[in-house]
Amino acid sequence: MTELSLRTDSLCRCCHAKGDFRSLSIPYIHLRKPETYSHLLKECFDIFISPPTATPAQLYSICDTCVTSLQHAWQFKQQVLTCENKFLQYYRNGGKEMMMKAEYTIDVKRELSDDNSCRGESDNEFSDEDEPLTTKRSSKTQKFSCNICHKQFNYQIALDTHKKRHLLGRTYKCYICESKFTTNKGLTRHIAKNHGDGNSFPCTLCKDVFDEAILLKNHLNAHFKPTVFKCEVCGKEFKRKQGLNAHMDVHTKVKRYTCKFCKKGFGQKQNLINHERTHTGERPYVCAICGLGYPRRPDLKRHIFTIHSGIKPHACTVCEKQFSSKTYLSIHQRMHTAEKPYSCDVCKKAFAALTTLRVHMRVHTGEKPYACAVCGRQFSVYASFKRHERLHSGEKPFACKICEKTFADNGYLRLHMRTHTADRPYTCNLCDKQFKEPGALKKHILVHTGEKLTCKICNKQISRNLTKHMRVHSGERPYSCNMCDKQFAASGSLKLHMRTHTGEKPYACELCNKQFSQSGTLKRHRCTVLEKVGDDNM
Structure with a gap:
């Protein structure tokens, strides 16, 4: 070493x-x-x-x-x-001999193009170029047979693709002669053979002339509205043929893509990619506004719309609070009904949202997938991880629109905004006292119930913040000053310390106008001034 x-x-x-x-x-x-x-x-x-x-x-x-x-x-x-x-796929489907004979050529793609002759398609749909790419064809008995037209295939994947064409029918239409075709390639060949003038392909609807059949085909699509491809099984519609082809795997039950981590099967490759990111923790789509990452592009788009667009069309019927999505509204409404449909299988604790339960499960598994690159501290919650990173960078991207004060976390900004609006949405049902945040309400309820949490190390009973007390035993100091690297166990201690760098003194004595950085220092100063005034009056 x-x-x-x-x-x-x-x-x-x-x-x-x-x-x-x-x-x-x-x-x-x-x-x-x-x-x-x-x-x-x-x-x-x-x-x-x-x-x-x-x-x-x-x-x-x-x-x-x-x-x-x-x-x-x-x-x-x-x-x-x-x-x-x-x-393994070839071995299972074709037997050992398939892999051992050098003269056998694997050509699934050839089979997929050969099956276009089913459903009565005319032979002139294909050109002479449709001869097999390999001159040696296996005489091995084909094992997979279509139960509709009885055409046989060597491979299950070729049969599955062939069956989709029975379900889809002829969805590619020639806008010149109204002929229909099963494949896009068949339509292009048809135009090349029947609608060309030598080496040129003129449009029958305008004066444009093209050098290739595929260019004329694409041009004709511009004269008409985009074709909608409809699934004949369930009626779902798609803008592109490829989308419909991929959708048909839902009905044929084909799952050709397998997760390399848990072996779960998927019909579409993109679904497999999205699933594997749950194992790797990869979040390639990052919000440029707040820095949150997501495994899928639709998740990022939904985040930008729901969080940053400011559009909130869904309102709660109880408190009239507005939300950007129906999902957020339904979770919020459970606060009024006290409904918690998701429960932990380990400790039976219940939650209003499924995402909250998933994060909670990391308490039992000990999983902390997010690690700080600066100090190495690990986190189980992504939002906590991003908030911690801003302690090192000093970044405060969330600004109050009224007083322009900035914050490292959006939650801190929401709490701050209530100092301007005097909003206290959390009410104690025992004494009607109101609070700005739910954590303060939970601590207040302990005053009525008399309940105290017991530290498992020193058996001390804590009426409020047990997590903060545990740092006495662990020595953990998660709050770091970004100016002198001094660390603190509580966020309030860090806030007080920062005033030694900024020189901020928010507490002023009403008797002599002297300013102080801490409220306790102001109280001691008042006592000294009052004693001095009392002595002078004697």
């Missing part, structure tokens, strides 16, 4: 080289796709390099040489997995 010396240079955790290297936890763009090197190490070699907790962030890096080796390893792994999946 090499002897390490802690310097300001980055340390490659894979080869112990020193220099200015990349972080293992930050996504980088490679071949137009984001990749995180800690994830690649886990996927390729099942190696998890833990982030440092009490050491500089430079010690969680990887050098360029190791990055290249890791990328090559990842590509090699994907190559092996792809080849092995193909081998």
Whole structure:
């Protein structure tokens, strides 16, 4: 093992080289796709390099040489997995002899194009170029037969695609002669053979002339409204033929894509990609406004609309509070009904929202998928992770529109806005006292119930914040000053400390106008002034 010396240079955790290297936890763009090197190490070699907790962030890096080796390893792994999946598929469907005979040529694509002759399509739909690409064809008995037209195939995937064409019918229409075709390729060939004038293809609806049949076909589509492709099974409509083809897997029950982590099957490749991100934690779609990441593009679009657009068309019938989506409204309404339909299987605790339950389950599993690249602290909740990162960067992207005060978290901004509106939406049902936030209401209710939480370490009973008390035992100081790196166990302590840097003194004595940074100091000052005034009057 090499002897390490802690310097300001980055340390490659894979080869112990020193220099200015990349972080293992930050996504980088490679071949137009984001990749995180800690994830690649886990996927390729099942190696998890833990982030440092009490050491500089430079010690969680990887050098360029190791990055290249890791990328090559990842590509090699994907190559092996792809080849092995193909081998197993061919082996299961065709038998051992299929793979051993050199004269047998695998040509699924040929079969998919050959089946266009079913459903009575005329032979002149295809040109002479439709001869097989391979001269040697297997004489092996074809095993998979269509139960509609009895056409046979060597592979199940070819049969599944063929059956979809029975369900779809002829959906590609020639706008010149009204002929219909099963495939887009068949329509192009038809135009090339029947509607050309030598090497030119004139449009019958305007004066345009084209050099290729496919250009005329695309041009004719511009004269008509876009075709709507309708599923004949369930009636669902699609703008593109490819969308309808993919949708038909729902009815044929074909699941040709398998998750490499949990082996769950999917009919569409994009659904598989979205699912695998639940295992890797990848969130490639990042909001440019608040920095939140999402695994799917529709999730990001919905986030921007619901959070940043300011449009809130859905109103609560009880308190008239408005929401940007029906989902948020339904979750909010459970606050009035006290409905909590989602419960934890471990501790039976109930929740109003499914997403809250999913985050809660990390309490039992101990999962903390989000790690700070600066101090190595890990988080189970993404929002807490982003809020913590802003403690290091000093970023405060949320600004009050009234007094322009800025905040590191949107929740802090919402609480601050209530100082301008005097809004106190949380009411105690025992004494009618109102509060700005639900946490304050929960602490207040303990005053009525007399309930106290017991510390499992020192058996001390805590009436309010047990989490804050536990930091006495753990020594945890999650709140760091971004000016002097001093750390604190409570956010209030950090707030008071920051005044030593800013010089802010918000508390003023009404007797002598002297200002103080803390309310306790002001109280002691008042006592001193009053005693002095009393002595002078004696």
